[in-house]
């Protein structure tokens with residue numbers, strides 16, 4: 001079975017390493033049509049699309065399946081961003097629903113614990129699906145939690161523990177905010193080729209695509225900088241070019 005990591009890597013060799021965060025405010029109408037238009041218009045510059053609660057809550061299962069099928073027709077991988085964090089049984093039922101909706105991967109929160117994470121990864125990989133875990137988030141206040149010093153065997157910071165757990169559980173990738181390039185560098189060195197780094201926070205949140213790519217990020221997750229621009233295709237194309245830097 002071809003893995004999520006392989007599928008994403010194959011399309012990114014052709015299309016670059018930009019994943020569209022297809023987030024819209026509640027005031028926006030026709031979410032399904034708009035998203036399908038985005039896929040049709042922007043797919044040459046993307047390797048994937050990430051759907052957040054912005055769409056997962058208001059849209060029907062039928063609409064989400066249609067979006068995922070459309071993305072697949074254009075070769076894109078799809079990620080459900082629900083930052084999953086629960087007991088094993090709930091994680092299992094949740095991912096079964098997501099896979100039935102056509103998603104290729106889920107973003108999870110490792111605070112659920114290493115054993116739960118290992119089980120989530122095992123069952124997802126059995127279905128050819130991927131798991132991406134939070135390591136260090138992009139918001140400025142993420143420092144307060146992810147940089148927290150903890151004592152787990154030895155003294156370390158929470159994001160270092162989450163990185164170790166990500167490696168131990170064999171997740172497909174970790175999220176490290178584009179606004180923390182030094183932490184991307186640290187994670188990239190430590191993780192080597194064993195997992196991919198996904199960085200949201202480019203543009204609107206202040207992260208710089210070139211700096212992030214040269215720090216070791218594998219995939220840029222970008223939403224408003226593309227969606228709110230006057231010319232989304234040209235912004236996506238520019239980011240695509242920058243993403244080929246690595």
Ligand SMILES: O=C(O)c1cc(=O)[nH]c(=O)n1[C@@H]1O[C@H](COP(=O)(O)O)[C@@H](O)[C@H]1O
Nearest residue numbers: 021052137138177200201204205222223224
């Ligand atoms: O897991 C995420 O994708 C995520 C983690 C994080 O640390 N920061 C972050 O912004 N995100 C998501 O990445 C996207 C960023 O969107 P823009 O700031 O509009 O580019 C949104 O969907 C966020 O929910």
